[in-house]
Amino acid sequence: xxxxxxxxxxxxxxxxxxxxxxxxxxxxxxxxxxxxxxxxxxxxxxxxxxxxxxxxxxxxxxxxxxxxxxxxxxxxxxxxxxxxxxxxxxxxxxxxxxxxxxxxxxxxxxxxxxxxxxxxxxxxxxxxxxxxxxxxxxxxxxxxxxxxxxxxxxxxxxxxxxxxxxxxxxxxxxxxxxxxxxxxxxxxxxxxxxxxxxxxxxxxxxxxxxxxxxxxxxxxxxxxxxxxxxxxxxxxxxxxxxxxxxxxxxxxxxxxxxxxxxxxxxxxxxxxxxxxxxxxxxxxxxxxxxxxxxxxxxxxxxxxxxxxxxxxxxxxxxxxxxxxxxxxxxxxxxxxxxxxxxxxxxxxxxxxxxxxxxxxxxxxxxxxxxxxxxxxxxxxxxxxxxxxxxxxxxxxxxxxxxxxxxxxxxxxxxxxxxxxxxxxxxxxxxxxxxxxxxxxxxxxxxxxxxxxxxxxxxxxxxxxxxxxxxxxxxxxxxxxxxxxxxxxxxxxxxxxxxxxxxxxxxxxxxxxxxxxxxxxxxxxxxxxxxxxxxxxxxxxxxxxxxxxxxxxxxxxxxxxxxxxxxxxxxxxxxxxxxxxxxxxxxxxxxxxxxxxxxxxxxxxxxxxxxxxxxxxxxxxxxxxxxx
Amino acid sequence: xxxxxxxxxxxxxxxxxxxxxxxxxxxxxxxxxxxxxxxxxxxxxxxxxxxxxxxxxxxxxxxxxxxxxxxxxxxxxxxxxxxxxxxxxxxxxxxxxxxxxxxxxx
Numbered sequence: 001x002x003x004x005x006x007x008x009x010x011x012x013x014x015x016x017x018x019x020x021x022x023x024x025x026x027x028x029x030x031x032x033x034x035x036x037x038x039x040x041x042x043x044x045x046x047x048x049x050x051x052x053x054x055x056x057x058x059x060x061x062x063x064x065x066x067x068x069x070x071x072x073x074x075x076x077x078x079x080x081x082x083x084x085x086x087x088x089x090x091x092x093x094x095x096x097x098x099x100x101x102x103x104x105x106x107x108x109x110x111x112x113x114x115x116x117x118x119x120x121x122x123x124x125x126x127x128x129x130x131x132x133x134x135x136x137x138x139x140x141x142x143x144x145x146x147x148x149x150x151x152x153x154x155x156x157x158x159x160x161x162x163x164x165x166x167x168x169x170x171x172x173x174x175x176x177x178x179x180x181x182x183x184x185x186x187x188x189x190x191x192x193x194x195x196x197x198x199x200x201x202x203x204x205x206x207x208x209x210x211x212x213x214x215x216x217x218x219x220x221x222x223x224x225x226x227x228x229x230x231x232x233x234x235x236x237x238x239x240x241x242x243x244x245x246x247x248x249x250x251x252x253x254x255x256x257x258x259x260x261x262x263x264x265x266x267x268x269x270x271x272x273x274x275x276x277x278x279x280x281x282x283x284x285x286x287x288x289x290x291x292x293x294x295x296x297x298x299x300x301x302x303x304x305x306x307x308x309x310x311x312x313x314x315x316x317x318x319x320x321x322x323x324x325x326x327x328x329x330x331x332x333x334x335x336x337x338x339x340x341x342x343x344x345x346x347x348x349x350x351x352x353x354x355x356x357x358x359x360x361x362x363x364x365x366x367x368x369x370x371x372x373x374x375x376x377x378x379x380x381x382x383x384x385x386x387x388x389x390x391x392x393x394x395x396x397x398x399x400x401x402x403x404x405x406x407x408x409x410x411x412x413x414x415x416x417x418x419x420x421x422x423x424x425x426x427x428x429x430x431x432x433x434x435x436x437x438x439x440x441x442x443x444x445x446x447x448x449x450x451x452x453x454x455x456x457x458x459x460x461x462x463x464x465x466x467x468x469x470x471x472x473x474x475x476x477x478x479x480x481x482x483x484x485x486x487x488x489x490x491x492x493x494x495x496x497x498x499x500x501x502x503x504x505x506x507x508x509x510x511x512x513x514x515x516x517x518x519x520x521x522x523x524x525x526x527x528x529x530x531x532x533x534x535x536x537x538x539x540x541x542x543x544x545x546x547x548x549x550x551x552x553x554x555x556x557x558x559x560x561x562x563x564x565x566x567x568x569x570x571x572x573x574x575x576x577x578x579x580x581x582x583x584x585x586x587x588x589x590x591x592x593x594x595x596x597x598x599x600x601x602x603x604x605x606x607x608x609x610x611x612x613x614x615x616x617x618x619x620x621x622x623x624x625x626x627x
Numbered sequence: 628x629x630x631x632x633x634x635x636x637x638x639x640x641x642x643x644x645x646x647x648x649x650x651x652x653x654x655x656x657x658x659x660x661x662x663x664x665x666x667x668x669x670x671x672x673x674x675x676x677x678x679x680x681x682x683x684x685x686x687x688x689x690x691x692x693x694x695x696x697x698x699x700x701x702x703x704x705x706x707x708x709x710x711x712x713x714x715x716x717x718x719x720x721x722x723x724x725x726x727x728x729x730x731x732x733x
Contacts, residue, residue: 604732606725607659611651 002059004047004075007040007085008124008138011117018114027100028110033117034096040089040124048082056493058130058194069189076130076193079491083327084127084259087334090470091251092120094463098342099243101459102349112152112241119145123252127259131191132181139177139220139256143170146253150240162239169233173223177260180216183209184267197266214267214274217260225257225311228285232552235304242345245300249307250338258314258330262323265492269321272403279319279404283411286312288550290418294425295546299344299356302426307337309419310380316412317395320402324488328478329391331487335471336376336388342464343373346456347430353438353451356426361435365453368461370431372468379471381423382416382514387474389511390500392416394478394488396510397503413513420514424521433525635676642669656713656723660706667702671695 014036018029025032051057060074075081096116103112122141129135151163185191187209188199199205221227226234234254238245248254261268261278268274286309293305310333317326346369353359363370379386382393396416400409438451455461477487478500484490486500524532536543548554642665649662678691717723 602732604729606728607651614647614651 001047001050001054001057001077002075004043004059004077004085004128007043007047007089008121008128010039010043010121011036011124012121015114015117015121018110018117022110022114025110028113030096030100030109030113033113034093034100036117037089037093037096037120040085040120041093044082044085044089047077048086051077051079051082060130060192063134071133071191072131073134074130075128077128079493080259080263080323080327081127083331083491084255085124087255087331088120088123088127088251091334091338091467092116092247094467095243095247095250095338095342098246098345098460098463099241101457102243102345103241108152112149115145115148115152116247119149119247119252123256126256131193132184132196133191135260136178136181139224139260140174142224142253142256143167143174146170146237146248149244149248150237152240152244156239159239162233162236166233166237169230170223173220173230176216176218176223177220180213180220183213183216187213193263200267200270210267210271211273214264214271215277217264218274218278221257221260222281222315223257224260225254225315226285226308227257227281227311227315228288229552231285231289231308232556234308235301235549238298238300238304242300242341242348245304246338246341246345249304249341250334254307254311255330255334258311258318258326261315261318262327262492265318265323268318275319275321275403277319278315279399279408282312282315282317282319283408283415284312285309286316286415287411287418288312290415290422292546292549293422294418295543296422297355297357299347299354299359299426299430300341302356302422303337303340303344306340306380306419306422307333309415310337313392313395313412313415316408317398320395320398320404320408322394322398322402322488324490324492325391325394325398327491328474328487329388329395331477332387332391332471332474333380335467335474336380339372339376339464339467339471340380342460342467343369343376346460346464347453349456349460351451351453356429358438358451359430360433361431362453363431366455368455368465372461372464374427374431375468376471377423377427378518381420381518382510383518384511385475386472388471390475390478393502393507393510394500396506397501400503400506413510416510417513417517420517421521424518425525428522428525432522630680632676632680635672635680639669639673639676642666642672654724654726656716656725657710659725660709660713663709664702664706667698671698674698 011033014029014033018025018032022029056076056078058074058076060072063071063073065071096113099112099116103109106112119142122138122145126135126138126142129138147163147167150166151160153159154163181191184196184205187205188196190196190199200210223230234249237248240248268278289305289308289312293302293309296302296305310329314326314329314333317323317329346366347359347362348354350366350369351359351362375386379388382389396409396412399412400406435450439446439448441447480486488500545551646662646665646669649665650659653659653662674691674695678688678695681688681691713723716728720728722728
């Protein structure tokens with residue numbers, strides 16, 4: 001199965017070809033890019049069938065050798081990596097097909113697809129990597145791809161700022177990841193994951209190192225997966241083209257952090273303290289982001305906070321000690337969130353509006369978009385029997401029965417209610433209710449005119465339909481089917497694999513909470529919108545805090561202005577005054593002064609030079625003679 | 628009285644000192660060149676004296692003579708070139724007095 005390396009290699013090759021020869025290719029290289037990612041998907045299917053026959057395997061070749069350590073790079077074909085390859089290649093393929101129409105006529109059409117290929121290649125390499133060093137290289141490649149795509153319309157200042165913010169925020173976490181990897185290498189002498197797992201299991205790694213390295217690696221994962229307090233970049237990342245948001249939010253970027261913790265879970269299992277931290281961060285993220293999503297007005301921003309919240313759920317599942325369940329939720333969320341963002345792009349394409357207050361009644365005008373969007377949204381809110389319901393239920397069960405405190409269950413249930421509220425709100429505001437109007441100036445007078453809307457072309461709706469169907473049925477793989485022992489056990493290669501289980505009271509409570517709060521919200525919005533406004537007025541403080549997103553951006557801005565810039569000013573002063581004036585200009589001035597003094601030795605009279613030569617020769621002779 | 632090595636060396640040293648004095652003290656470029664010839668010939672006298680009288684096998688002593696012939700050849704070429712330069716200098720500047728030739732100073 002060493003051919004699995006082709007999955008990242010083909011898109012990477014496509015990137016290079018499009019970059020160099022894109023302008024002469026049909027569709028500026030778009031078709032090549034789509035073909036490449038489709039080939040990756042084929043590789044996935046072939047590898048999946050092979051793995052079913054012969055089991056997971058690792059292939060690696062030597063990379064370089066230094067100081068007695070051999071560094072390798074290779075692919076690890078295992079259930080967890082193949083699952084990710086499947087998600088990434090399929091979602092990327094759908095999004096690239098969608099982009100054909102969405103990005104039509106853009107000046108940098110070819111470049112867009114080239115970077116898409118790069119992004120997908122980096123992510124595929126990341127999930128297939130068999131050692132941490134190679135994984136880190138791919139990890140940074142993903143960061144680069146996201147930077148280029150978020151800042152795709154860099155002429156817009158906000159897009160350039162968002163790209164920078166995403167890159168720097170994730171970089172801060174990445175520093176932690178790199179140090180964590182190096183700590184593990186120093187302790188075990190290997191980057192190979194299996195070797196590290198063996199060393200940890202054999203107790204060869206000291207407790208302190210293990211705690212620090214797992215914590216630092218979690219920092220990297222929290223940065224990429226937008227956990228509090230690194231979540232700030234993700235909502236801004238919607239400045240990129242909408243299909244890019246779909247890609248980042250569904251498959252290629254934010255999934256990396258959850259995947260990293262899941263794949264390194266044998267290490268985390270040995271550090272229960274870190275699992276508590278992960279669970280705490282995940283629960284905070286899940287609840288906080290879901291609450292912020294309730295008051296946001298930009299359609300993509302609501303979805304972005306929804307993503308942050310769901311990533312929090314995945315982290316919570318990891319913290320509860322269930323990587324399989326986290327991966328199940330990742331899978332269900334990837335398909336559903338891709339549909340939601342593609343739907344948002346379709347709405348934006350059809351109406352040229354981004355604010356949900358300017359939308360309404362789109363169900364009739366954009367039926368395909370509406371139906372796929374609604375299915376995906378209620379799936380994520382946890383409505384049975386859609387995919388999101390099963391994964392969410394599994395998470396809640398893991399939290400209630402696992403190693404975690406009951407408080408986590410309460411937080412998770414509140415987050416479920418909050419998710420249901422924002423889901424109901426966005427569905428109602430966009431697709432139901434009164435037809436939207438927007439204020440424009442017509443012949444010098446302000447008028448409210450109806451928003452024009454039309455359904456998007458087939459190239460855009462077909463990917464949405466496919467993704468929505470897959471997202472709706474992902475719940476099926478959680479069950480046992482003959483030899484297949486259920487997804488959550490299969491993916492972690494656990495021997496006591498078993499299918500999904502239900503805790504009756506919890507399932508009922510979560511489903512009732514989700515559906516009930518959605519019904520309540522829709523009824524309120526429909527029958528008495530005034531009461532919603534009144535309700536908001538009653539809690540001005542909560543309203544303001546949520547609208548300012550818990551003041552995270554303000555806090556960071558304050559930190560940058562007051563601390564970072566002050567320190568930078570100090571360093572700058574030191575550089576100008578001490579390093580430049582004294583260190584660099586000082587020797588230059590001294591040399592100049594001495595040169596000016598000494599030049600008067602040059603009389604130009606040649607008998608002076610002759611005398612100097614004669615004296616020198618005599619002195620040399622005397623010295624030689626005296627010896 | 629037989630000639631001894633010391634006599635050659637005293638003659639050589641005297642010639643060299645006179646030549647050195649001439650190079651340093653004369654102001655006329657032509658006289659400086661003449662003094663340089665004295666320096667070279669002082670060396671030649673020394674070499675010939677060594678070649679004739681030093682206590683060495685004959686096939687080693689012959690190097691002194693060979694070297695002296697080299698120096699004569701080179702000094703002939705040198706004086707030809709130097710005189711040409713002095714001549715051009717005099718034509719262009721109207722003087723060969725080295726006191727006045729200080730355009731290379733700081």
